[in-house]
Amino acid sequence: MAVLESGAAGQGLRIVDLEPRAAIVCISLWLGATALYLATACPTVFWYDSAEYTAAAWTLGVPHPPGYPVYVWLGYLFTQLTDDPAYGLNIMSGLFGGLAVGATYGLAREFSLRTLGATTAALAVALNPVFWRNAVIAEVYTPALFVLACVWWLAIRGVREHRPRWLVTAAAVAGVGLGLHLFVATTGLGLAYLVFSFPREATSTVSARRGPSQAQLVVVCLLAAFVGASVLAWVPIRAAMEPAVNFQTPAQGNAWWWMLSGGQYKHWFVAPLSGARVWGIVRIFADFVSWPGLLAGVVGLGVLARRRRALGMSLILGIAGNVWFFSDYKVHDVENFFLPAGLLLACGVGAAVDELARCGFSRRVTPRLVAIIAFVVFWTLRLFSGFGRNDLAEYREAQHWGEQACRELPTDAIVINYTTFTEWKFDAVLRSYYRVVRSRRPDLRFWLVPDAQEVAAAVTQGLPVFAYQPVPMLTSKFDLQPHGGLYRVFVRPARPTDP
Numbered sequence: 001m002a003v004l005e006s007g008a009a010g011q012g013l014r015i016v017d018l019e020p021r022a023a024i025v026c027i028s029l030w031l032g033a034t035a036l037y038l039a040t041a042c043p044t045v046f047w048y049d050s051a052e053y054t055a056a057a058w059t060l061g062v063p064h065p066p067g068y069p070v071y072v073w074l075g076y077l078f079t080q081l082t083d084d085p086a087y088g089l090n091i092m093s094g095l096f097g098g099l100a101v102g103a104t105y106g107l108a109r110e111f112s113l114r115t116l117g118a119t120t121a122a123l124a125v126a127l128n129p130v131f132w133r134n135a136v137i138a139e140v141y142t143p144a145l146f147v148l149a150c151v152w153w154l155a156i157r158g159v160r161e162h163r164p165r166w167l168v169t170a171a172a173v174a175g176v177g178l179g180l181h182l183f184v185a186t187t188g189l190g191l192a193y194l195v196f197s198f199p200r201e202a203t204s205t206v207s208a209r210r211g212p213s214q215a216q217l218v219v220v221c222l223l224a225a226f227v228g229a230s231v232l233a234w235v236p237i238r239a240a241m242e243p244a245v246n247f248q249t250p251a252q253g254n255a256w257w258w259m260l261s262g263g264q265y266k267h268w269f270v271a272p273l274s275g276a277r278v279w280g281i282v283r284i285f286a287d288f289v290s291w292p293g294l295l296a297g298v299v300g301l302g303v304l305a306r307r308r309r310a311l312g313m314s315l316i317l318g319i320a321g322n323v324w325f326f327s328d329y330k331v332h333d334v335e336n337f338f339l340p341a342g343l344l345l346a347c348g349v350g351a352a353v354d355e356l357a358r359c360g361f362s363r364r365v366t367p368r369l370v371a372i373i374a375f376v377v378f379w380t381l382r383l384f385s386g387f388g389r390n391d392l393a394e395y396r397e398a399q400h401w402g403e404q405a406c407r408e409l410p411t412d413a414i415v416i417n418y419t420t421f422t423e424w425k426f427d428a429v430l431r432s433y434y435r436v437v438r439s440r441r442p443d444l445r446f447w448l449v450p451d452a453q454e455v456a457a458a459v460t461q462g463l464p465v466f467a468y469q470p471v472p473m474l475t476s477k478f479d480l481q482p483h484g485g486l487y488r489v490f491v492r493p494a495r496p497t498d499p
Contacts, residue, residue: 021115022109022115022118025105025115025118025119026102026105026106027102029101029102029105029119029122029123029126030098030099030101030102030105031098032098032126033097033098033101033102033122033126034094034095034097034098034099035098036126036132037093037094037095037097037098037132037135037136038091038094038095039393040132040136040387040390040391040392040393041087041090041091041093041094041135041136041137041392041393042086042087042090042136042137042392042393042395043084043087043090043392043393043394043395043396044084044086044087044396044398044399045084045086045398045399045402045429045433046086046090046137046138046392046395046398047398047425047426047428047429048424048425048428049063049064049138049139049428050086050089050090050137050138050139050428051086051138051398051428051429051432051433052064052245052428052432052433053068053071053072053075053089053138053139053140054075054079054085054086054089054138054432054433054437055244055245055432055433055436055437056068056072056075056245056432057071057072057074057075057076057078057079057085057089057138058076058079058085058245058436058437059243059244059245059436060072060073060076060238060243061238061243061244061245061246062235062238062239062243062245062246062247062248063245063247064247065247065248066178066182066232066235067232067234067235067239067247068140068179068180068181069179069231069232069234069235069238070143070176070177070179070180070231071140071143071144071179071180071181074092074143075089075092075138078091078092085437086138086433086437089138090136090137090138092138092143093134093135093136093137093138093139093141093142093143094135094136094142096135096142096143096145096146097126097131097132097134097135097142097146098135099146100125100131100142100145100146100149100343101122101125101126102122103146103149103150103153104121104122104125104149104343104346104347105118105119105121105122106149106153107121107149107152107153107156107347108121108122108346108347108350108351110153110156110157110160111156111304111308111311111347111350111351112307112308113347113350113351113354114354114357116353116354116357116375117350117351117352117353117354117355117357118350118354119350120346120349120350120353120354120375121346121347121349121350121351122346122350123379123382124288124289124293124297124345124346124349124350125145125342125343125346127379127382127383127386128288128289128339128342128346129287129288129385129386129389129390130284130287130288130335130336130339130342131145131288131339131342132386132389132390133389133390134336134339136390136391136392137392139336140180140181141181141336141339143180144177144180144181144183144184145339145340145343147173147174147176147177147180147184148174148177148183148184148187148340148343149343150173151170151173151174151177151184151191152170152187152191152318152344154166154167154169154170154173155167155170155191155194155195155314156194156311156314158170158194159194159197159310159311164217164220167194167195167217167221168217168220168221168224169224170191170221171191171220171221171222171224171225171228172224172225172227172228173228174188174191174225174228175224175225175226175227175228175229175230175231176228176229176231177228178228178229178231178232179229179231179232179234183322183325183326183337183339183340184340186321186322186325186326186340187318187319187321187322187340187341187344188318188321189317189318189320189321190313190314190315190316190317190318190319190320190321190344191314191318193310193313193314193317194310194311194314195214195217195218195221196214196218197310197314244436245432245436277327277328281323281327281338282294284334284335284338285297285338285341285342285345287335288335288338288339288342288345288346289342289345289346289349290378290382292378293349294345296348296349296352296353297345297346297348297349297352298348299348299352299355300347300348300349300350300351300352300353300354300355301315301316301319301345301348301351303348303351303352303354303355304347304348304351315344315347315348318340318341318344319341319344319345322337322338322340322341322344323338323341326338332421353375398429401426401429401485402429402430402433402434404484404485405426405430405434405484405485405486406430406434406440406441407484408483408484408485409441409444409464409466409484409486410464411443412443412444412445412463412464413443413444413445413464413465413466414444414445414446414447414458414463414464414465414466415427415430415431415444415445415446415447415466415467415468415486416446416447416448416450416455416465416466416467416474416489417446417447417448417449417467417468418449418471418473418474419448419449420469420471422468422469422471423467423468423469423471425468426468426469426485426486427446427468430444431444431446452473452477455474455478455489456477456478456491459478459489459490459491460491464488465488465489466483466484466486466487466488466489467480467486467487467489468486468487469487470487474489477492478490478491478492479491479492
């Protein structure tokens, strides 16, 4: 494959055949990252969404909005591969994490980055601690980011080689990717810029063929994206079948649209930014690639925009769209939603390193040796620091808690849940994983947001009532005592009145 690169002094484009070495490096990065993630993968169920996703995949059910149909389909296959379905889904995250790293290398090559720069981009994704954490538990992010990298690779390849079908294919794949995570669409501003710049950006040595007009290409891409996104139709269809895991059964009206457009989460999208929030986002990106990496990424984006305006600007707009959409998204793991921008920023980091490698001083032995040593030391430190944060190979806390709860809760116990974040951590493990996947404790009853009178009546009747956590809605009116990993609820004795 002929790789096009800009001349060091701006003497146009030159062709360098680096396919064998590029393929070897890409495969090495893919396999190395996959091995890293599988070696540090959680061996069983994890908390929060991971437990729910395992149950949804196991039953081909409908998890929380928007339902993630493609993830559920893929996850179903992986849950059949291991004795513990949760571990099968954790393996799936690791495999797609490795693929996403390899795809990032290929994407960086499309920006005309040489081996060192493209490798840097791939490593910036592979050792991103947030990405790594999602590659060792059951989560939707690594498959979605693999698809996102492929979409950008297809789109940029289409622009570079003046092949409209690559852009149309990218649009279709992006539509399918919505079945993995809606954040695939948040980089759409940059992809749209690529489509609109298509006639002006052909760089292939093959003579440009007469293709569709710009308006025709836009329409065809939109249609392709719509066809790909039709996978989301599975959500209301499957929900109507009432599977064991079913976040909501869309019945009539706009219930299905509420589900597919983000459900209860969407009112947190696209809110005004405060100074503290901006600083928090900057810190998230610094965590992604380190502070030096963040500076390099900003410089690299400018380098790409200077070399090839359309390609560089598409990256900048893709990052801006993702950040803007989730700028004030109030969830505990908001950093996960910026991973698309982090992947594109990694290409900027690679571009900065590539530009530095092009400088004349890099050919001298001493500076070059120092640069190589610094490169190896930096990524080695990132690797070992990542182990401290993300090695879950021995992590079984969720499993131990679930086993204890199943063992110690009395028969026909009532478990109440006021849908706080801390309660969701435990509810997903007990109600979704142990009850649905492991078929444990079918006698348990789960009450969602009961009022105080209902709880008091049940306790007064002698029914065993438990709560996941001592949330304010309970502690203000009841006494709670630890029991079996949960808290048993008792009616608070009346205080004697003063004479």
